[in-house]
Amino acid sequence: MRIDKYLWSVRYYKTRSIATKACKKGQVKVNNTTIKPSREVYPTDKIELRKDQIIYQLTVKDLPPNRVGAKLVDIYRVDTTPKSAFEAKELLKYSKDYYRKKGTGRPTKKDRRDIDDFYDEEE
Incomplete structure (x- = not known):
């Protein structure tokens, strides 16, 4: 089975053409290639x-005959993605919502100081 069809079958991509584009862009690797x-x-x-x-890591268990339902996906793959990958995305999502709404303009002097303080604490 083709890799683009497999990724579509196990519901990582909504359409097969999106899966094909991801492969062409180099976003998909098989055995580190x-x-x-x-x-x-x-x-x-x-x-x-x-x-x-998020960098998903999975192992192929079996090949599905066609696109499968969400409950049956685990029959055909083992997801070995580390939990830290999802936590980093959650932190990024909340930091965007917390700080500034889109379209509110340029940061004020106080906002810039707060940003600088935030980055100084991380280091």
């Missing part, structure tokens, strides 16, 4: 894909 969308996938292959700033 950047691949083309037509690359065949076999059981025990390790897939790494970058989507929404």
Whole structure:
């Protein structure tokens, strides 16, 4: 089965053409090798894909006959993505909502001081 069809079948991408574009952009790797969308996938292959700033890691268990329901996805893959990848995205999401709303203009002098203090604390 082609890698783009597999990723669409196990519901990582909404359409097969989006999966194909991701492969062409180099966002999908199989066994640590950047691949083309037509690359065949076999059981025990390790897939790494970058989507929404998260690097998902999964292992192919079996090949689905077609697109499967969300409850059946775990039959065909093992998700080995570390939890820290999801935590980093959650922190990023909350920091955007917390600080400034989009379109509120340029930061004030106080805002810039707060930003500087925030980054100084991290170091």
